[in-house]
Each structure stands twice: as C-alpha cells, then as structure tokens.
Amino acid sequence: MSDNRTKDPGGAGDTGSAVVGNEAYGHKPFKRSRSHFADRIAADGRGDWPVEAGRYRLVVSRACPWASRALISRRLLGLEGVLSLAVVDPLQDDRSWRFTLDEGGRDPVLGIAYLSEAYEAREPGYSGGVSVPAIVDVPSGRLVTNDFQQITLDLATEWTTLHRPGAPDLYPEGLREEMDEVMEGIYRDVNNGVYRAGFASGQSEYEDAYQDVFRRLDLVSERLADRRYLVGDFITEADIRLFTTLVRFDAVYHGHFKCNRSKLAEDPVLWAYARDLYQTPGFGDTVDFDHIKQHYYRVHSGINPTGIVPVGPDLSGWLTPHHREQLGGSPFGYGTAPGPVPAGEEVPAAGRP
Known part of the structure; x- marks a missing residue:
C-alpha cells in the first residue's frame, strides 16, 4: 500500500504506482506495476x-x-x-x-x-x-x-x-503448484479485484471488476464448503492472502469500493472460514479495524470526499462460534500455535471487536 505522492488511488502494495482510466476513451484501467525494490x-x-x-x-x-x-x-x-x-x-x-x-x-x-x-x-x-x-x-x-x-x-x-520451534510450514514444497494456482486467481480477482472495482473510472470497467470479485468468491466458497483450509489440511500462505481481503470486506470493500452484491457475513461458508482464521492466534490479533477504516475512508478522498468514517459494521460477530473444526484439519499441522503477542505490539482496544 502506497502513499499519496504518486497519485496511486489503489494504495498499491507493490510499487505504489497505478494507472486508472476508462478504456473507452483510450486510457488504461487500474493496474498495479511491479515492485521497484525487489531485493531478496x-x-x-x-x-x-x-x-x-x-x-x-x-x-x-x-x-x-x-x-x-x-x-x-x-x-x-x-x-x-x-x-x-x-x-x-x-x-x-x-x-x-x-x-x-x-x-x-x-x-x-x-x-x-x-x-x-x-x-x-x-x-x-x-x-x-x-x-x-x-x-x-x-x-x-x-x-x-x-x-x-x-x-x-x-x-x-x-x-x-x-523460526520458532513448532512453526508451521506456510509454503510446503509438495503443495506449491496447487497453492500458486489458487493464489493467482485470488490475487487477480479478489485481492486486486476489489481495488479495480473501487477505483474504476468507467461503468463497464467497474462492472467487469465487480463480476470478477464475486465470481471468484463464489468459487472459493464452493471450495471451502467441505474443507477447512484452501490447500491441504492446515493453514498456508494461501489462507493468509485470502484472509487479509476478507477481513476488510464488510468494513470497507462492500460500501467504499462498491463491491456490494452481498456482504461477507451473508455467505455462510466464507463468513465461518474468516471467523475461524480470525480466532486463530496470529490472525485476529494483528487486525486493527480502526486503522483500516480510518485509512480507507479518510485517505481515498476521490471516493469519499467528506472524509466521514462509518460507525459500523458491528464487529462482535467476529468472535462468535464458527464450527469449522468439524471439517477436520489442524491450523498448524504438526506445529503449534504462536505465543502471546509481544508487549507493545498489541492492537489497541479501539481496533478490536
């Protein structure tokens, strides 16, 4: 996610640069460019x-x-x-x-x-x-x-x-081909798709992105209907990448980015899956809903010129039972849960349910 100096309407996480416009008038739609600093x-x-x-x-x-x-x-x-x-x-x-x-x-x-x-x-x-x-x-x-x-x-x-003793294998070698395929579709249509919809400058461009977002979410919902995690029987990088969009969906993407066919909370499978991850140590304890809403609604002045930050949605549902454990699997595979959040890194009360 970038700063505003480059006129990046999408808060690009890779380079901070993007091009938006209406293809019908000879301009390019929202597009992320590659990272400028990609040292390993x-x-x-x-x-x-x-x-x-x-x-x-x-x-x-x-x-x-x-x-x-x-x-x-x-x-x-x-x-x-x-x-x-x-x-x-x-x-x-x-x-x-x-x-x-x-x-x-x-x-x-x-x-x-x-x-x-x-x-x-x-x-x-x-x-x-x-x-x-x-x-x-x-x-x-x-x-x-x-x-x-x-x-x-x-x-x-x-x-x-x-790594700590008991750390999970988040990118297991035997699952990488399947993971890469799943993550590519999620990145294109969901992670980046919500930005393509939110910062579209033409109706057809917006509608195309909107359709991509919900087509992919429907496919993911079907995939997760009878399996606890996206790939394999434990949490992987694929789940992390999907979660970070899902946890922001109702708070900002549904209204602010006009991805409003349905809320995350209206899809029983995805809502339970997201709650399962949120309640897993290492996920929800890193999420600050206050920071999320403050940034999107106050920084994206082209979309929300008044800078008014919505009071809702009600966050208490994130802590309700999800029953996903009935599908089997174990969050950390043969590993263990991470320890407590280090002192000084806790999410303030204003950002938690």
Missing part, C-alpha cells in the same frame, strides 16, 4: 542480503492488506524476536507514511520520521511510490525490499533457521 533476503548467500537476526526492521500499516500478510506470517513463524516491527500512522501526508504513533514522531529504531527517508537512503533522489510492507536494513537505514509478494514467501522458506 535469503539464506546461504542465495539472496541480495543475508538472513540475520536483529538486522532488519519490518515497517507496516495495519490498514494495508498487503502489509497484513507480513504481519501474520511474522507472528505465525515466531519471528518477532529477530525481525523488529514498526507500525506507521494509518494516515499519510505528502511526504509518505509517518511514524507519528511513536514518541516524538520518529521510529525509535530507525530514527526517521517518514518511511520515504529509508527509500531516499536506498536510492538518492527517488521520487516514486513509498509503500508498505517494507523491510529496512537497520545499520544503514536503507530500504531492502518492498516486494510484498515475495516477502512472505521468503519469511516462510529462507528464514527457517530463525
């Missing part, structure tokens, strides 16, 4: 940067679905003690994501007031989008990567020596 942090010299405990800082916005993937993965894998966390203000100004939630308005580890400073340290004179999630090298203060698609895969596969 990998083990055994395979990447651009080495895996090293304490060296890097993960910068996120709890409002952003792309950053939320990294938050969940970090929790499930038990990387809190080796990969420190910075949470930015859900609102930005013209200098990018701000550390105004921290004392003195500066990140206490990096010493910067704006995430753009880490981008500038990496590439002097950089004028592109400033997006989260971002991983920053603490010693140099330089951005390492903002490649949200790869960050979580690398946390799962390259950081294994630093």
